[in-house]
Each structure stands twice: as C-alpha cells, then as structure tokens.
Amino acid sequence: xxxxxxxxxxxxxxxxxxxxxxxxxxxxxxxxxxxxxxxxxxxxxxxxxxxxxxxxxxxxxxxxxxxxxxxxxxxxxxxxxxxxxxxxxxxxxxxxxxxxxxxxxxxxxxxxxxxxxxxxxxxxxxxxxxxxxxxxxxxxxxxxxxxxxxxxxxxxxxxxxxxxxxxxxxxxxxxxxxxxxxxxxxxxxxxxxxxxxxxxxxxxxxxxx
Amino acid sequence: xxxxxxxxxxxxxxxxxxxxxxxxxxxxxxxxxxxxxxxxxxxxxxxxxxxxxxxxxxxxxxxxxxxxxxxxxxxxxxxxxxxxxxxxxxxxxxxxxxxxxxxxxxxxxxx
Numbered sequence: 001x002x003x004x005x006x007x008x009x010x011x012x013x014x015x016x017x018x019x020x021x022x023x024x025x026x027x028x029x030x031x032x033x034x035x036x037x038x039x040x041x042x043x044x045x046x047x048x049x050x051x052x053x054x055x056x057x058x059x060x061x062x063x064x065x066x067x068x069x070x071x072x073x074x075x076x077x078x079x080x081x082x083x084x085x086x087x088x089x090x091x092x093x094x095x096x097x098x099x100x101x102x103x104x105x106x107x108x109x110x111x112x113x114x115x116x117x118x119x120x121x122x123x124x125x126x127x128x129x130x131x132x133x134x135x136x137x138x139x140x141x142x143x144x145x146x147x148x149x150x151x152x153x154x155x156x157x158x159x160x161x162x163x164x165x166x167x168x169x170x171x172x173x174x175x176x177x178x179x180x181x182x183x184x185x186x187x188x189x190x191x192x193x194x195x196x197x198x199x200x201x202x203x204x205x206x207x208x209x
Numbered sequence: 210x211x212x213x214x215x216x217x218x219x220x221x222x223x224x225x226x227x228x229x230x231x232x233x234x235x236x237x238x239x240x241x242x243x244x245x246x247x248x249x250x251x252x253x254x255x256x257x258x259x260x261x262x263x264x265x266x267x268x269x270x271x272x273x274x275x276x277x278x279x280x281x282x283x284x285x286x287x288x289x290x291x292x293x294x295x296x297x298x299x300x301x302x303x304x305x306x307x308x309x310x311x312x313x314x315x316x317x318x319x320x
Contacts (some may be wrong), residue, residue, distance in 0.1 A: 041309050048302055056289050056298075063291045066228050082231045091217055093258045095281055102281045106259060118231075135232045141288065142217070145259045149284035151302070155309040156279065 004179045008186035016183070020176040027168040034161045037099055041154045048151050051144045055137060062133035069126035081118035081127065091142060101157050106146040108139050218252050220245055221263030225290040229261070242266070246273040249285065258282045263290035264297045 006012050070078055094105040120128075218235040219226050230236040235257070239245045245266050250273060252260055260283050262270065267287035274285050287298040307313050 038310065042314075045302065045306055045309075049299075052298055052302060059289050062228060063225065063289070067224070067291060070224070078227065082227050091258060093282065104258075104281050104284060106284070130228055131231045134228045138232055141261065141286075142259065145261075145284045145286045148286055148302075149281070151305050152278060153281070155305040158309040 003182075004175050006179045006183060008183045010187065013180065013183045013187070016176055016180050020173065020180065023168055023172050023176060027165060027173065030161055030165045030168065033099055034158060034165055037101075037154055037158050037161065040098075041151065041158060044147055044151050044154065048144070048147045051140060051147060055140050055144050058133065058137045058140070062130050062137060065126050065130035065133060069124050069130055072124045072126060077123070078127065081123050082131075099157075101153055103153070104146055104149050106142055108142045216257060217259045217261070218257050219261040219288075220248055221261075221266060221288075221290055225263050234261075240266070242269040246270050249273040249277070249283075253277060253283050258284065260285045261288045262286070263288060264295045265290060268295075268297050 006016065073081075090109045092107045092109060094107075096103045096105055216235055218237065219229045220237045220239050222240045223238045226236045226238060235252075237245075237248055239248055245262070249260060249262075249270065262274075262285055264287050267274065267285075277283055277285055287301065289295070289298075303313060
C-alpha cells in the first residue's frame with residue numbers, strides 16, 4: 001500500500017490523530033447506513049419480484065384477450081373504440097427522503113368503478129374483457145413503477161456506500177494508523193537520541209573536572 | 210414536498226399500447242429506438258412521471274434509460290408487450306440484487 005508522506009512532527013501527529021478519529025466515525029456511520037439500506041433493499045426487491053411476476057401474468061392475459069378481440073373486429077373498429085379514453089389516468093407523485101435518498105411515492109388517483117370508453121354496439125366481448133383486465137392491472141403497474149424505481153436507486157446507493165465503507169476501512173484508516181505509528185517511532189527515536197546525548201555530555205563534563 | 214399532478218405515458222408497438230389508451234394513459238406508438246429515446250427526453254421535459262416501455266424497447270433504449278436512472282422522476286419501467294414477457298425486466302431486478310448485495314439471493318431460492 002502506498003504510504004502517506006508525512007513530516008514527523010508533533011503537530012502532524014495531532015492532526016493525523018484527529019483525521020483518524022473522523023475517519024473511524026465516518027466509517028461507522030457509513031456502515032450503519034449500508035446495513036440499513038441493504039435491509040430495506042431486500043424488502044423492496046422481494047416485493048418488486050412478486051409484483052413483477054403478477055403484472056407479467058395479468059398483463060399477458062389481457063394482451064392475449066386483446067389479440068383475440070382484434071382478430072374478431074376490424075382494425076378500424078378497435079381503434080375507433082379505444083381512441084378516446086373515458087377519463088385520463090392521473091397519478092399524484094411525492095418524494096420522500098429516506099437515508100439521504102429521494103424516494104418516489106406514486107399514487108394512482110382513485111377511480112371508483114370503471115367505464116368502458118366505447119359503446120357496446122360495435123365491439124366484441126373479448127375487447128371488454130381485455131380492457132377490464134388492463135384496468136385491473138393498472139394500480140399494480142403503478143405500484144410496480146414505484147417499487148422498481150426505489151429498488152434501482154437503492155441498488156445504486158448501496159454500491160456507492162459500500163465502496164466508501166471499504167475505502168475507509170481498508171485504505172484510509174490503515175494509512176492513518178501507519179503514518180501515526182511512523183511519527184511516533186521517529187519522535188521516540190529523537191527522544192532517545194536526546195537522552196543519550198545529554199548523558200554523554202554530562203559524562204564528558206564530569207571527566208573534565 | 211411537492212404534490213403535483215402528473216400523467217403516465219406508455220411507449221411501445223401498436224398492438225401493445227392500444228389497450229392502455231382505453232384506461233387513459235398517454236400512449237405513443239413507437240418502435241424505432243432513436244425516436245423512442247427522443248420521446249422519452251421530451252416526456253421527461255414535460256414533466257411525465259412514469260413512463261412504461263415495452264420490453265423490446267427497454268432493451269434498446271439504454272442511453273435514455275441510464276440518463277434517467279439516477280433521477281427520481283421519470284420512472285422508466287419495462288412492461289411485457291403483446292408477445293409476452295421476454296425476461297428483460299426480471300434480468301433487471303436480478304442485476305439490481307447482484308449489484309447491491311453482491312450475490313443473487315433472490316432467485317436462487319426458487320431453484
């Protein structure tokens with residue numbers, strides 16, 4: 001490991017000790033943050049997987065139904081039936097700060113009941129089924145969007161934090177330790193040198209008399 | 210805390226997105242990668258909060274997706290198209306788990 005270049009002085013020693021203290025504290029905080037994020041991440045990612053499976057199954061069913069409907073009706077008729085939505089779907093969004101992360105909160109504005117956007121005159125029952133199924137999936141889709149976004153940002157942040165924790169634990173703190181040790185040894189050595197020199201001069205003075 | 214009304218968009222091939230139109234999503238019929246990416250940028254600028262992309266598009270529009278990945282909104286979410294799920298989205302979840310935890314703990318349970 002590359003060693004830090006430091007001057008062996010007392011001032012440097014105090015500074016380094018202070019820095020080390022900060023690093024250790026930062027390391028502990030980061031580690032706690034990482035652990036908490038991993039815990040949350042596991043919860044969210046489980047939910048994410050569950051939702052994703054459900055959505056894929058349900059959406060697949062709706063799409064299949066829709067394919068059948070298209071087969072029975074002419075393309076123009078289908079497009080005409082679906083061209084104008086009964087009501088626009090809106091979401092309310094919000095952000096929440098959790099562990100210095102911005103987490104989205106997405107909520108579908110509740111719509112009671114369900115209207116078909118078309119009359120029943122020219123459409124087939126398969127189309128009704130497909131639209132119905134799709135509207136049932138929509139709340140799940142929105143929740144999926146929220147959970148998946150949270151998972152994405154958590155995963156990113158966990159990776160970053162882990163790097164920081166490791167950098168502190170395996171690079172910064174050992175470097176500080178090493179530098180502190182070095183300075184201490186140098187200072188001690190100087191001390192010992194001083195003492196011997198004093199002893200020597202004292203002896204020489206005693207001999208001269 | 211900002212409460213804003215926002216809308217949801219869906220981009221994909223015609224067969225897959227028509228259905229979404231009936232329930233009131235903003236629907237864009239697009240299969241070309243470049244145009245879809247431009248559309249994503251435009252929607253993001255206009256304040257669209259959730260964009261659903263069909264899986265084939267999600268697999269190709271990586272540039273736009275990576276750009277918005279680190280931002281809170283819009284959330285770009287893959288959904289299966291009319292041909293069913295291709296596994297892109299699941300692979301995405303798996304990649305997330307591996308990135309965050311280092312090992313795949315979620316999918317190994319199933320086996």
